Amino acid sequence: MQVHFSHKIRPPKRAPYLVSRPRINEFLCTIKTRRLITLVASAGYGKTSALTDFVHSSAPYPVCWYTLSTFDEDPWTFLSYLTIATAQQFPDEMAQLIALIEGNNQPSWPNTTSVLLRAIDSIQEDFMLVLDDWHLVDHIEEVRDLVASLLSECPNCHIILASRVHPGIQNLMLLAGRRQLIGFDEDILRVDGSEVAAILGEEYQTDISSEVANALSERMDGWITGILLSYASTPASVPLQATRQDITVGHPIYQFFVEQAFDRQSPELQTFLLDSALLEDLHPAQCDTVLQRHDSGQMLSALRSQHLFISEIDAGVLRYHPLFREFLLERYRTTNAPHYHATALRIAAWYSAQHQWSRAFDMYLVADNLPGASAVISAGGEQLFMQGRIETLDRWYQSIPNELLDTVSLCLRARILVGYRGNYHEASLVAQMAHAKAHPEEMVHVYLINAYLARHAGKYTETIEAGEQALQLATNPMHQAMALRMIATCRHILGATQQAIEELKQALDLERSRGNFYNVALIQQDLGFCYERIGGLQAAEECYRQADAYWNNINHTSRRTYLLNNIGVIQHLLGRYQDATHTFALALQHGTDTDTKYILAFIYLSQGDMLCDLQQWDDAIAKYNDARQISDSPDIDAYLTLAHVRLWVRQEQFALATEFLKRIDLAKHPHSIRLNILQARILVGKGKYDQAQEILDDLFRLAGHNPTERACAYLTQAVLYAEQYPDQPELLIDSLAQAAHIADQMGHDRFLGLDTQISSQLLQRAQAAGWSRAATWLDYRQEALRVAQMINPTDQRPTLVVRNLGTDQILLEGQEIDLGWAKAREVLHYLLFHPDGATSEELREAIWPDLSPERSRDALKRAVYRLRSVLPRDLITLHGRIRYRVDPSDVQLDYDVRHFLRLLSTSTTSESMLLALDAYHGPFLPQSDSEWANHQRTMLEQRYLEALHRTAECYEQLQTPQDALRLYRRIIDIDNLDEAAHAGIMRCALAMDRRAAVVDQYRQLQQLLLDELGLTIEKDSEAEHLYQQAVSLT
Structure with a gap:
């Protein structure tokens, strides 16, 4: 038989630069147990390269290869090349068919295909048939039917189809149901x-x-x-x-898209591609509405069937490949600019109407309509600010001239400039512009921004004055609460903390009456600062916890990150280093989702400070350097100066500290008092006692408003007296007692006990002289050293993070592990959940209950082998040839289920219970339908619900029904038939004097019981009594 293009029936040669992809080969090896594998992806995803590598390196059977082209649309041409391709491996079996085709008489198509099927069935071994570029012939019915016959009649023929479209072969669903078909797409082929x-x-x-x-x-x-x-x-x-x-889409990529994708489409589909590229997400109904069409569903189906660089990101929602979309937009803009701008303007208006502010703003810029973009800032800027979208707002403001902004937008910009960027000068200019534009009814915004700027400039009296002016003009609770908060925070700084607490409570009541969770959280946060100032660290932590719950409820990641940092600092000050370590890690985890690096830098600073207290000097420096690398804020830079000098002084590296201090102007530095204290300690170390005493005498006069600075100054004076007057221990003890007295008023003294500028030897001297507090401070140091061994961040063991609550995630050293086999993952999860291990029989019964003993034993061996090949080899151990278990000694194991259960078992207060609740991120292994996983899922969910009930009831007893209400609603989200939770919501609503809400909740419960169970609310139930009470009050 004559073959015109012999390259079509041979596998491509493996190029020397072709990189093997073991994970793809492993997937393709499943052809051993399948009749058909489909490899469907857009052009250029490496389908042919993957198959070439596979057949040359990992193919389990002999390979027959056939590369298709448009010339193969003729069924007889397809059959001829298919015959010759098979004959490359099995010439004897195909000889009769070749003779038939080459004969003088043209045989019939049915007769020839029958001979082909018998010939292939006669082959005495399994083999693989690779059909590359199948999409070129998928529309030919005879070709599709022939391949369908091969699949149904020739079990020894295992076919791999590589295509840009899903094959239209008959009975594919039947093959899938029999587990004889598996399909792969771009998700498998994407390169990491x-x-x-x-x-x-x-x-x-x-x-x-x-x-x-x-x-x-x-x-x-x-x-x-x-x-x-x-x-x-x-x-x-x-x-x-x-x-x-x-x-970007450079010329080669542009040409690829033109030749391989765009030019191959009909004019109607090309028009749809260009118009729809302006939409980020594609949904048929949305496309019809915005693009004023009626056929978007058909168009999107056509694009999906071709795998035209489009993928589903959510149920019914599609998105173009980012570079393909970029190509379409560029082509649209350059070929039909007027229509491009008109369509963009229509889409921008639609986004605005949907309150999709970010997309609306970007689309107005695409439409070259700056007034429209300015209107988006005015309408949606405050909402984005409350969500912590600072980087987004920064980008917006950089795109719009100030002259186009209204008063409210200018005031918001000034807040961002000074509060998040530390740019006081530019913020002042923007505020002046807002003042010049303001109408009389807008002056309250101007006074509030002036107060805000004055506070950041350290002009606290001016802040109070501006805040009081705003309070006089304010007619709505929001502005009243903002003014009260501004006034209170400055009173707190000036030392009138108790008065500040009262004003903050007034502001809190105003915001609670408005139901504004954002401002409630801010005020709870400020209350935490105040309590922290007067020594109530536990009360401060509780306020922070409540604020954190609000931030979590409104999904404000950046604020929550900031607050978790504050909680971690308090835990550090209280000596709860393990808790602080976990909280800082949680803050960093949330911080990676924020759009501002400023907050992340503060977390690194806090971690560095704790490591400094634990005498982990190198690790502390590393954290400080991390902070410096991600933020160039003046505030961060100023604190880093203090942190480095303090760290060197604590290590008695006085020369390094001195050189660093020479580079800065101490008088103008924001932390000048603390740096002067450290300078005094350096002078003591150098034996210059008189100069050190002179600095300290000045500091005692200046540090009157800051108890921490004053206590640290006395600590330095204690070191001075110990060095200068070693025979007069009473001077040493008097200074230590002064420092301790101030710390007692603050409510915590660990920061003094752990400050290594005063040596342990000096403390032992004070103890010998009769100062009993020295023993406590020495104990602090011993405890810190023990803890440092457990939380040492320089531990060289790899970190294994396993998340089973609400997800199924395995990370080794921060990299997600893809085991490639769900059952192997399940073995690991089962062993982690059972720390005492499991026998082979228990594992096989739990994970492979439907397999025979022999097949399940083989499966378990393969699963363990897979785990050991990807994870640290000694992680999965076999004890006594009987029991498998996870041995975490070679890794730092972070397992969320174990952490959640530990917190539940140790939580005794509402604040600790909230931490436990926060550790539950969702159902256990939500994608698993195994019986053992279902059982554990139910158990964990029940414990979570019980904890929610207990904590909510605790909040009710504390008379904070708004906090209890939030928890009861979380219960309803999981179990909407929980009558006790419904009753809890009704109690909270009644306590908050929301009788209509009680009635609404009752009716909701009534309808749920009727719809789901066919029941009614019992007359003697609590819900019924609460309903009657609300009705009678109404």
Whole structure:
């Protein structure tokens, strides 16, 4: 039989630079137990390369290869090439068919296909048939039917189809139901950072960092052809790192999209592609409404069927590949600019009407309509500010001239400039512009921003005056509460903390009456500051906890991150270092989701301070450096100066500290008093006692308003007296007692006991002289040293993080582990949940209950092998050849289920119970339907619900029904038939004098019981009594 294109029936040669992808090969190896594998993805995702590597390295059976083209649309051509492709491996079996086709008489199609099927069935071994570029013939009915016959009649033939469209072959669902079909798409083929680095290294003989490789993978969404085309067009003189954030649709990629995607579409589909590219998310109904169409569903279905760089991100919601969308927008803008701008303007107006402010703003810019963008700031800016979207607002303001902004928008900009960027000068200019534009009814905004600026400038008396002016003009509770809060925070700073607490409570009542969770949380936060100032650390932590609950409730990540940092600092001050470590880690976890690095920098500073107290000097320096790298804020920089000098002084590295102090102007530094205290300690270390005493005498006059500074000054004086007058211990003890007295008024003294500028030897001297407090401070140090061994961040063991609550996530050293087999993951989860381990029989019964003993034993062996090959090998151990267990000695194990249960068992107060509740992130292994997982899921959920009930009842007893209400609603979200929770909501509503809410909740419960169970509320139930009480009061 004559073959015109012999390359079509041979696997492509494996290029020397082709990088093997073991995880893809492992997926393709499942062909051993399947009749058909479909590999469906857009152009350029590496389907052919993956198959080439597979057949040359990992194929379990002999391979017959057939690369399709448009010439194969003729069924006889397809059959002929298929016959010759099979004959490459099995010439004897195919000889009769070849003779039939080459004969003088043209055989019939049915007769020829029957001969083909018998020939293939006669092959005495299993083999693989690879059909590459199947999409070119999928529309030919005879070809589809022939392959369907192969699948149904020839069990020895295992077929792999590589295509850009889902195959239209008959009976695929039947194959899937029999577990004979498995399909892979772009999710499998996308290259990750390590694969990008390996591929580019082979292709261009160059090394790139993991950071650049990961950025490339993320920007290109794992599209390997886009990555290669991008770098093919990068000049050799340009370093690879220079392009990691600036990858755009250059000419090679543009041409690829034109030739392989856009030009192959009908004019109607091309128009839809251009219009819909202006939408970030694609939903048929939304596209019809916004684009004024009626056929969006058909268009999107056509694009999906072609895998035209479009993927589903949520049920019914699609999104284009980011670079393909960028290409479409550029083509639209350059080929039909008027229509492009008109469509963008219509979409922007629609987004505004939906309160999708971010998208509306961006679309107004696309439409080149600055007044529309300015209106978005005015309408939605405050909402985004409350959500912590500071970087977004910054970007907005940089795009719009101040002249186009109204008074309210200008005031908001000034708040951001000074509060989050530390730019007081520019904020003042913006505030002056707001004042000039303000109408009389807008002057309250001006007085409030003036108060805000004065407070940040340290002009506390001016702040109070401006706040009182705003309070006189304010006619609504929001402005009244803001003014009271501004006044109270400054009274607190000036020492009138008790008066500040009373004013904050007034503001809190106003905001609670408005139901504004954002401002309630802010005021709870301020109350925490006040309680912390007067020594009520436990009360401060409780206020912070309540504020944190509000931030969590309104999903304000940045504020919550900031507050978790404050909680961690209090735990540090109270000596709860393990709790502080966990809280700081939680803050950093939330902080990665925020759009401001300023808060993250403060967390690193707090971690550095705790590590400094624990004498982990190198680790403390590392944290301080982390803070410096991610933020250039003047506040951060000023604190880092203090932190470094303090750290060197504590290590008695006086020369380093002195050199650093020479570079700064102490008189103008924000932390001048603390730096002068450290300078005095340096002088003591150098034996310059008189100069040190002179500095301390000045400090005692200046540090009157700050008890921490005053206590630290007395501590330094104690060191001075110990060095200068070693024979007069009464001077040492008197200074230590003065410092301790101030600390007692503050409510905590660990910061003094752990300050290594006063040595343990000196404390022992004071103890010997009769100062009993020295023993306590020495105990603090011993405890800190023990804790430091347990939470040492330099532990070289790898960190294994396993999250089973609300998710299924395994991370080793911060990298997510893909075991590639759900059952292997389940073995690990089962063993983690059972720390005493499980026998082989228990594991097989739990995870493979439907398999025979032999098959389940084999499956368990493969699962353990898989776990040991990916995780630290000694993590899964076998004891006595009987019991498997997880041995965490070689890793730092962070297992959320164990943490949740430990917190539940140790929580005795509402604040600690809230921490436990916060550790429950959702149902146990929500995607698993195993019986054992269902059982544990039910148990954990029940414990969570019980804890919610207990904590809510505790809040009711504390007469904070609004907090209890939040918890009862969380119960209803999980179990809407929990009558006790419904009754709890009704009690809280009644306590808050919301009788209508009681009636609404009663009716909701009534309807639920009727719809779900066919029941009514019992007459003697609590819910019925509460309802009757509310009705009678009404």
